[in-house]
Amino acid sequence: MSELSPANRDRLEGWCHYLQFEAGLSKLSCESYRRDVSQFIRFADISLDKFNSDDVKHWLANGFKGEASAKSQARRLSSLRNLCLWLISSNYRADNPCANIELPKLGRRLPKDISEQQVELLLAEPDVTSALGCRDRTMLELMYATGLRVSELVNLSILSLNINQGLIRVTGKGSKDRLVPLGEEAEDWLIRYMKSARTELLKAQQSDVLFPSSRGTLMTRQTFWYRIKKYAAAIGLEEAISPHVLRHAFATHLLNHGADLRAVQMLLGHSDLSTTQIYTHVSRARLGDVHRTHHPRG
Numbered sequence: 001m002s003e004l005s006p007a008n009r010d011r012l013e014g015w016c017h018y019l020q021f022e023a024g025l026s027k028l029s030c031e032s033y034r035r036d037v038s039q040f041i042r043f044a045d046i047s048l049d050k051f052n053s054d055d056v057k058h059w060l061a062n063g064f065k066g067e068a069s070a071k072s073q074a075r076r077l078s079s080l081r082n083l084c085l086w087l088i089s090s091n092y093r094a095d096n097p098c099a100n101i102e103l104p105k106l107g108r109r110l111p112k113d114i115s116e117q118q119v120e121l122l123l124a125e126p127d128v129t130s131a132l133g134c135r136d137r138t139m140l141e142l143m144y145a146t147g148l149r150v151s152e153l154v155n156l157s158i159l160s161l162n163i164n165q166g167l168i169r170v171t172g173k174g175s176k177d178r179l180v181p182l183g184e185e186a187e188d189w190l191i192r193y194m195k196s197a198r199t200e201l202l203k204a205q206q207s208d209v210l211f212p213s214s215r216g217t218l219m220t221r222q223t224f225w226y227r228i229k230k231y232a233a234a235i236g237l238e239e240a241i242s243p244h245v246l247r248h249a250f251a252t253h254l255l256n257h258g259a260d261l262r263a264v265q266m267l268l269g270h271s272d273l274s275t276t277q278i279y280t281h282v283s284r285a286r287l288g289d290v291h292r293t294h295h296p297r298g
Contacts, residue, residue: 036079134197145186147250
């Protein structure tokens with residue numbers, strides 16, 4: 001595999017700058033896009049101004065040979081398509097070699113679903129007599145009460161909170177802000193946590209971070225995911241768990257109790273209603289299970 005040429009590196013840097021500062025993509029999304037295109041450049045060993053559709057097809061075929069999933073292949077093609085549009089708008093190319101290449105067909109995977117009783121068990125698992133346990137309980141309560149993504153949760157600032165109005169301001173994907181109601185239970189845990197546990201975790205440091213790590217610094221997504229897995233394993237839920245399990249439960253349980261789909265869309269921060277509609281399938285699946293279990297002719 002060859003190193004990037006100066007021209008390719010220049011194109012890649014310009015495109016990544018556009019993604020982050022003009023398109024408003026998160027740093028993680030930009031890194032993922034950059035990684036995909038860098039792999040393509042090294043595989044094809046050709047200028048970004050000159051590759052054609054056959055180069056793209058060979059790269060994708062090579063990925064399938066290496067057993068890359070259809071979802072991974074779709075993401076790779078999406079990265080290249082985005083790059084091509086930028087190259088055209090920046091006058092580096094006149095054609096789009098990805099225009100007639102179809103995305104791999106993806107099965108629609110339902111979010112992992114846990115019951116309200118299982119949520120209660122998970123929320124009750126942290127030892128709230130310790131500062132870490134109180135922090136974790138508050139984070140779990142807040143995630144279930146608001147449907148925040150893990151990345152949104154760990155990046156919260158105390159400036160995001162408005163306890164008096166019962167709201168939290170969240171910066172989501174594409175740097176879009178939304179206001180989300182807290183709910184009484186989450187409010188109570190936040191007040192309790194802020195009184196003592198947060199101060200203990202910060203160890204006399206000054207910080208706006210709402211949920212600091214045990215070292216008093218910004219917590220990573222991976223750390224919180226580890227904590228969720230630990231609590232889930234303790235109650236026998238390890239296999240059914242995912243980083244966004246409480247976000248999924250938030251949406252599904254709201255719909256189960258009659259919430260309006262568009263209201264759930266706004267609370268989750270989805271730009272497209274079709275993304276939220278996946279939870280209606282989970283809700284219907286749950287109703288189907290209930291019918292099969294309890295109806296005499298189920």
